[in-house]
Amino acid sequence: MSEATQRELLMRLENIGQVFNTKRGDVRAVDDVNLDLHAGRVVCLVGESGSGKTTTARIAAGLNSPTDGAVWFDGRDVTSLGRRDRGGYRRAVQYIHQDPYASLNPTRTVESTLVAPMRKHRMVRGRRAAHERAEELLKEVDLTPPGNFLPKYPHQLSGGQRQRVSVARALTMNPRLIIADEATSMLDVSIRISMLRMLGKLRDDLDVGFLFITHDLALAKYFGWGGETAVMYLGRIVERGPTARVINEPAHPYTRALRQAIPEPDPTLTRNKQGAMLRSAEIPNLLAIPHGCPFHPRCPMAQPGVCDVDRPDLFPVGGRADHTAACVRLDDVAAEMPLSEALVSANGEGTVPAEGGATT
Amino acid sequence: MASPAGDILSEPRDHNSGEPLVEIRDLSVDYRTGRKTAVSVVKDINLDLYPGESVALVGESGCGKTTLALAILRMLPKLGVISKGSIRFRRRSGEMMDVLALGKEELRRFRWAESSVVYQGAMNSLNPLMRIQAQFVETIRAHRKDMSSARMHERAAELLKLVQLDPERVLPAYPHELSGGMRQRVLLALGLVLDPQLVVLDEPTTALDILTQRSVVEVLRRLQSELHFTMVFVTHDLPLAAELADRVATMYGGRIVELCDVHETFYNPRHPYTIGLIKAVPPVTGDPLEVLSIAGSPPGFGDMPAGCAFHPRCAFAQERCAVDEPPLEPVDPGHDAACFFADEMSLERKPVVADV
């Protein structure tokens, strides 16, 4: 993706690792993760529980310090930043929480929530200016007319509205990078898309880079279409590449299993999907990550003697450098793990079965 | 009567061939907000549930789907009150019984032997201090004092195998030793232990990982085809309805706005809200299709719009919609919709390169 390299590189996560020392042993929540985040581009981080995606996001946001590796911001290691530059980094990288019901102070009005950081960092002079800037920000996040929302308390707003206020708060800092951690998971289905569109607009108009964390492949596909997607499993990236390729033509058995497992809003298609064919539905405990390829105990294509011995690196898929997957049997995946395809007729629309029966 | 074991490619069932298991007429449920005030949460529900079928109650937050599902078994929280209507249930003996007239003891017996509930958030529903084996025994013993310990153990093992769990591993364990997906399946097994005719599931796959969800879905499908119970499940996840339901009831503002066969729901929806919901879900497979949000947000119970509850958000609303409430009426055989202009509605999804 040569276009990506032309955009400014904001942040680089280099060989990031995070180990938590718990009573029951060391948990390697994140292991050897590399990510580049550019201005105006989206990187989606997809995974299930235990994948390490949230921990990675928090490391990128500066909320946790990694135990291994380095975080580079604007070309400099963040641990080496002096106090003033730390402040700059802190403001340039913002984070949107998942739970709209917990991310706003219940005792502050919307205006107070937005104005507080402005005042603290002396970004405006006087109440009038602060009020106007707050109105502008609400317009950016499509909460109009802003006058209706500024005097309200969080409990008077819906979940979607609260999330937008959280985004507006992040925008007070004029961030260059926004990390959205499952920012739409707790919103109603019918408003998720408008939230994503709003974020997309910010990306295009303000050139903000995005790290989008989600467990929902469909949303990753939608929001990250022009960008990159990385799939995580048990703390490691197992596949990465342009979103269109990773989701439409996944190379790693785990990604293929995910694709097959997701229900679709189409009864004929979704009931035709054969099961994920995994040997076990349970994610192993992070305390006992399997030896060799971490996915091998569940993988229908695992070869004894190979997959349980060595951990595969990320290999190029189909000769492309920008799409890689951590599997030694990439060439056989398409044959052994076929995907159900959408039924597409000539005019590009999904096939509608004749009344009363299912077609194949 | 009971439908044959379904295969994966299920065909729409002929629902009028048997007599309903549950008949709900004009049901309304209120929540008390103060000593003398209440809000209406579910309104004027007319619904028949047939033996062996699977019905999805679909809608977003505040549409009343969970309330309706719990009301069928009279498992409403303290503040919930059935203000109107009737629920009749056909016992195994064939006799129709009035669920709302049951006394406390009869209700208790009804609740696990004829029907059961599987809640969401499997974490909280199992007693953390009891082994799984003991929870089975306790559940069975509460309703069937005549079963021997050996038989109870056998029954528990049978059901655990049906939900694809290893009894040797699971029965002696405590809930915290099992993963979320396993706990959900234990709850399913518990819900079926007395062979109920009706099982109500509240968001059975929410908060589960994708692959775990898939296994729970497969288990549910298999259970239904082998045990032939009637399944009602509440979900905000439309694709889940596409997976498991024979019929789908879309709910909005406390009412059923569309009720039809699942294929009709997804290929030929007639209510603007259903259409809007389908268009709001991005598919994973295939080229990106147009995805649209529905403007506005679901109404709160205090401020239900006049006329059709959906009209403020409806792209097709006309003057009449702000005044009259459209009744749920057949638009096609077996397909009911609550919209004055249902005949003009259709689902068009254009493929588009997602330009978000």
Added chain:
Amino acid sequence: MSQPLASTTATNAPAGIPDVKPTRGSGPVRSFLRALLRSKTGFVGFWVFLLLCLMGLFGQYFVKTDNEAHTNDIYQFPSSAHWLGTDFEGKDTLKQIIAGGQDVIVVGLVAALVSTIIAVAFGSLAAYLGGAFDSVVVQVTDFVLTVPQFPLLLVLSAYLQLDSAVLLALLLGALGWPTLLRAVRAQVLSLKEREYVEAARLVDLGTTRIIVRELMPNMASYILINFITAMTGAVYALAGLYLLGLAPMSGTNWGIMINEAWTKGAIFNSDSAFFLLSPLIVISILQVSSIWLMRSLEEIINPRLREA
């Protein structure tokens, strides 16, 4: 089916159950007052407590201070002239009750204020900053906790002249903060992990602003409860001190009345029941009303205690 722990100011509804709380009246203060006054015990507790405090503070200005001694009328039974009877000198008991609350209530309030300020300031800083500061504060708190409060007061009274109400208040305040501090610290420890606090850190609001504006307002009822607890404790300690004659004994107040009842032999005289009981009862009413007030405050904070 159990529900997850609610937050300090519970504002969201669990999935599936509609959020039907009324939303008129915007501020948290107004809805808080409304919730408080909704329960019967809260309502009664609040008003009785308020009235007693007001009476204690200002009663003496409304009662004719000429309370003559009529030596003929010692320990009179209540009559139309003397609603609560008379004391050992023939003075009217009721007047003494109305006028005699000031010392007890003021000392109670000031002591509670001192305790609460120390507890809140150090407890929240310790919890928020963590590290060495937190360890030191916890150690000091544990140490002070192990010192028995009442015996220490007794010993101190032998060395210090406890004739000033202010000194007494400060002393009680200085002994009453450890339990409060631990409670405040625990509360802040849990609150600081909340998403909105983290969000405040993300926009770099700074420690002071975060503690004062993000944490404190969300602990307001909690702090209030602790304040009332401190006051209740101080009043108990005071009653004990007065009974033993270790508190300032000038003028007349509820405490002195208790002391006089003891020292002037009221216990041995069956006629003196009303004089003996009046100050005890009024102090008990004060304590009970504060407990009722506290209980309904707790119900507001922790919705699981509520009927829903």
